[in-house]
Amino acid sequence: MRTLRIVTERSVVFAGAALAAVYVLDEDADELRQAETVGEGPGACYGLSSRYPLSGSSPVADAFRTGQPRWLDPAEVTGHGAGQAAVWLGALPLGADGRRLGCLVVVDRAGDGFDAVRRSLLELYADQVGVLLDAANAACGGTPPDAALRHMRVGSFTLLLATGQIDADAQVLELAGIGQNEFDGRVETLLAHTVPEDLPALMSVVEPGHLAPSSRELEFRVRWPSGELRWLRLRCRVLADAGGRPERMLGVLAEASHLRPSTDEVARVQRLSAILANAMSVRDVSRGVVAALREPLGADRMALSELHASRLVVTVLDPPEPSAWPEIWRSQWRSEWPDAPARALPTLEAALREGRTSLWTTSTGLEPGLADIGRGGLAVLPLPADGRLVGACLLGWDEPHEFGTEERSLLTATAGLVGQALMRARAFDAEHELAAMLQRSLLPRKLPELSGCAAVARYLPATAGLEVGGDWYDVIPLTDRHVALVIGDVQGHSAEAATIMGQIRTAIRAYAVEGHPPDVVVSHANRLLVGMETDAFATCCYVALDTEEGDAWIVRAGHLPPLLRDPDGNTGEVEAEGGPPLGVLAEAEFPLTVVGLATGSVLTLLTDGLVESSSLHLDDGVRRACEVLSATDPSDVDRLADALIGGADQREDDVAVLLLRYDGLRTRPLRAGWAVWRLPDAVMHARRFTARILRSWNVTEQTDAALLIVSELVTNALVHTQGEVRLDLTLAGERLRVAVSDSSPRAPVKPRTVDWEVTGGRGLLLVEALSCSWGAVPLSGGKQVWGEIMLTPEETHRP
Structure with a gap:
């Protein structure tokens, strides 16, 4: 087919290889058959077979089954019987979201074979082609026709992170709407053609401070000089230097306008954008995502969670009924227990590690914690923001669910929006909590x-x-x-x-x-x-x-x-x-x-x-x-x-x-007051007043203690202050309070040591010993010193 020839021809360009071949499943789906080859001679010249059984042991079948690329040096190629000596071979799976469509095989006779750069470019290219083929296959309901990728254009670039210099091929410049004579080799020139609304997401991918070691993917828009808007799909990977520091980025850029969603899907994205723009907290974001996605997509379950290190904190489960979720979700992954490791579900952990949307038309074979979310269909959306993952969104369907092109694009587009909103809301919640904590303190x-x-x-x-x-x-x-x-x-x-x-x-x-x-x-x-x-x-x-x-x-x-x-x-x-x-x-x-x-x-x-x-x-x-x-x-x-x-x-x-x-007081306290005269026998008059009041209140057993407290407090006030002195007695329940007020603001000081041969200085010690509690409080221009005595229930009988 013309489509597969385009794929193989591009492979030779990307790899600089001697030969490229595409293998697809036969009608019985039990072996891979060679559908197209491009290069120097037929595949048989390099020891490639026209068919590879899926049950057999071969690099091509292994790559298809595992979904991971296989790279073989000449010795390994000879050991597998897959080719001639001094031949380097690479087998790369084609497919996306669990769908296996075929395998791309590249062969080289160069002395050094496929180095890290060539391998990375080919892997990115295979991933990009797999996504486009899978989307075209889903749209057409079968094997993609030639027209599906007839206009497929894919380019590659290398970005030096330290200098911002970019080496882009002619296809990248054409996709971005830049003439070859106009390009100055600076990444800023490419970014200048990006639509302003999509620039933050693109910058989060290419800025050195936000780079992650895993592959990243992104869809964004560029505006050509004619004013036309074009959608591009970017896949990139970062290579590190000998010290493990990010050194350069390898990227593959492809045309994606023909795979963009319809007007209805765009309206859903716009609605979600409007909701998230007004969402201030993580709770607001969670509610907005549920309202914008679950019901419109007909999902039976939806979960949104934040990613803290390697642990997930669930922010919303919808529906909230525990019976609707697997045991691991309702017993461990609640926000009250933010310590559930992502490795508890290896499939989910792998999807987060890959950092791209993963779709399953059936969850059969997955671990129960995921399989029970959507038997008829399961979507896992890693949520990226500023070059890292901040969370994950899961949607599950009970009935068989097919992911069409528009729906796939919708899920991919919303993942970035939700990730940015979640990160912004998390920062808002943290700062708001800090402000509230300061206020409460x-x-x-x-x-x-x-x-x-x-x-x-x-x-x-x-x-x-x-x-x-x-x-x-x-x-x-x-x-x-x-x-x-x-x-x-x-x-x-x-x-x-x-x-x-x-x-x-x-x-x-x-x-x-x-x-x-x-x-x-x-x-x-x-x-x-x-x-x-x-x-x-x-x-x-x-x-x-x-x-x-x-x-x-x-x-x-x-x-x-x-x-x-x-x-x-x-x-x-x-x-x-x-x-x-x-x-x-x-x-x-x-x-x-x-x-x-x-x-x-x-x-x-x-x-x-x-x-x-x-x-x-x-x-x-x-x-x-x-x-x-x-x-x-x-x-x-x-x-x-x-x-x-x-x-x-x-x-x-x-x-x-x-x-x-x-509420008022059930029993009103009894009160009595006396203005103490400054006379030589003032203390005697104060004691007589106290005794008379206590007799009228039927207080007898604690009279001596009360009289001694009165003596000491009145004496201190008369000796150490000037002005008016007042004695107040209060009987409230089982408490008798003796308080003496004076005009001096200076609080009394209890002596630390006492000379027992001296007659003075022991008044406060006696008050403390006789009282169940005592203290001093300031009054307007003065103070009040008080002591309280606990009475027995018999003494509290009121007259």
């Missing part, structure tokens, strides 16, 4: 337990963009009955915003713990940000809550007002007057609003990322948040918080939410 690891309240928080980083944001929240215990809730947002998404956020959060916590009123805390934070000389500003909402009385003092600095859900389920914004954002005016005023919380109320502080976006108006977002709060049972605050952020999947901004359910 600046937020509280856990919220404190509060008496009479239950608080939860949620933080979600933005899904659009990778920069860390400036949203924060905090819950600050102040005294045994007061707690502060804070939420805020620093302008922008950058490292500077995160840094300012951390500084402002720390400053507000410090000012609050010092005992300043809410408006003073916010004013101090505002002056701090103004003094930092930054262009950034921050919004903030600060709430101080009395857990016993249910009174909340609210201060807003340019931030959204809190949302309040009453026990009946009615939810709305708290009417709290606000001031400007922090960092705008140094002497800004921040009004204080007082709101009473009923038992069962839920107070919600949030940032605008939850209720406002380019597609959501602020009023609509707040209305939606109120509806969710009203419709959700507040008995489980974690579920309530999850319901509130449930609609924030695609986020243009960070989201922070802080919820507090006020």
